Amino acid sequence: MIQVSNLSFSYTKKPFISDMTFSVSKGEIFGFLGPSGAGKSTLQKILIGMLTTYQGSVKVNGIECKERTKSFYEEIGVDFEFSTMYEKLTARENLEFFRSLYQKKGRPINTLLEMVGLEQDADKRVSEYSKGMKSRLNFIKALLHDPVLLCLDEPTSGLDPTNSRMMKNLILAERAKGKTILLTTHNMQDAAELCDRVAFIVGGKICALDSPHNLIMSRGAATVTYTWLDNGEHSISCPLNQISSDEQLRKLIAENRLQSIHSSEPTLNDIFMDITGRTLL
Amino acid sequence: MRLRGLFLWDIRFQAKYGFYFLYAVLTVIYTIIILAVPENWREKTATVLIFSDPAAMGLFFMGAIILLEKSQHTPCAFAVSPVRPAEYIISKVGSLATVSFVVAAALALAADVTNLCIVLLGTVISSTIFTLLAIIIATNIISLNQFILWVVPVEILCFVPAILHLFQITPGWLRHYPLNVCMEMLAGFTPSIAGIFLVMVLIVFLFFLSKHCVVKMWNGMGGVKL
Secondary structure, rough: OOEEEEEEOOOOOOOOEEEEEEEEEOOEEEEEEEOOOOOOOHHHHHHHHHHHHHHHEEEOOOHHHHOHHHHHHHEEEEEOOOOOOOOOEEHHHHHHHHOOOOOOOOOOOOHHHHOOOHHOOOOOOOHHHHHHHHHHHHHHHOOOOOOOEEEEOOOOOOHHHHHHHHHHHHHHHHHOOOOOOEOOOOOOHHHHHHHHEEEEEEEEEEEEOOHHHHHHHHHOEEEEEEEEOOOOOOEEEEHHHHHHHHHHHHHHHHHHEEEEEEEEEHHHHHHHHHOOOOOOO | HHHHHHHHHHHHHHHOHHHHHHHHHHHHHHHHHHHHHHHHHHHHHHHHHHHHHOOHHHHHHHHHHHHHHEHHHEEHHHOOOOOOOHHHHHHHHHHHHHHHHHHHHHHHHHHHOOOOHHHHHHHHHHHHHHHHHHHHHHHHOHHHHHHHHHHHHHHHHHHHHHHHHHHOOHHHHHOHHHHHHHHHHHEEEEOOOOHHHHHHHHHHHHHHHHEEEEEEHHHHHOOOOO
């Protein structure tokens, strides 16, 4: 679906994105992770054909982005982090308007509204919507024309846990339908849960690219931490894969003296910090 | 098909924002003014009123419409849609020209102008010029204050020579100034071929410039925080 080779881009004389090469398969959820100013937005702008003065090759759905025409957008749905709706119009009117811009018939508006639980509020003005409702409305706006590629920017931002879960299920359902999804998020838990692969972007370069599972596993196994009382509380950690050879632990188990025991895996955030030396904030 | 849809939706947005109600009220007020002045002043009064409001409404209202769209981030949605900048501009110019046409027709009929067709054609041409100018300004600025700052010199350049021309105070070198040609048409005079040619050249130039500005606005806004 997406082939990027030797991509370089610069706003000034100094390179902003340099020599990026990667591809995204059809039906894949691909995440871009990186701190602010890392080049994620610029990369996404290139992938959706809004920046065309790049070097190298960027093909999306078989079309070189710098040669795209407006019909390129018949197959791309973009969900921005902020609302892009007319506030004085109702949700239904907004959806009717934006659907009228596409040649494809797309999906029924009522079905989309039901999907995100907005059917009761469809005839309310968007200005009366909460941030979470606007996020859900923005998401279904990107699905209106049933595109093959979805670009989602922080899709769970501003959503309560229930709606966040619903949104993640909807994203997974779109993948199940064969859609390719590009996801930009600061939420490592979302990325680990949703993405088939993630790319860590720092300083306009891809520092790592793999599945969240492989990235986590590549940085060492999970550890087990246990505590016991012996003239005060003591705590020891040992790698999970060496647990059987930990004499202290075996002894404490045999004597039933363990106060607590828990395992912990490195998170995607730990891996990100490990690889890039930076946090996502 | 998409252009027709955009045009109809633009009309619907303008109605939602109370634009037509405002112009219905203004039309009544202007008609009362026209009927209140002595009969031999009516045609000139109508010419000035049509030029300064229905014909020039695009200069103010299109600026407001685009700034409103910017505040709601809708240009981002257009940037990633199949809508072409030319379609966006034509629908906006067309929707405002329609209102200008209707209001100008009402005022011209009230004043019983001698050459209604030329007056209405002049209104549509003037409205197109003013709306394109507003698109160029509004796409390049970010606040209402900036818009007002930019509109004032444009207003002076467009209005002063044209109004002076209506009262036959025109230096020779401004004879075919496009806004003077528009004013001539609003006064019911058939313009010269050279005048019409220059007006068309101006419209084509403003159209391409506004297209460039719209593309810049769409692409610029889309990247703010994607």
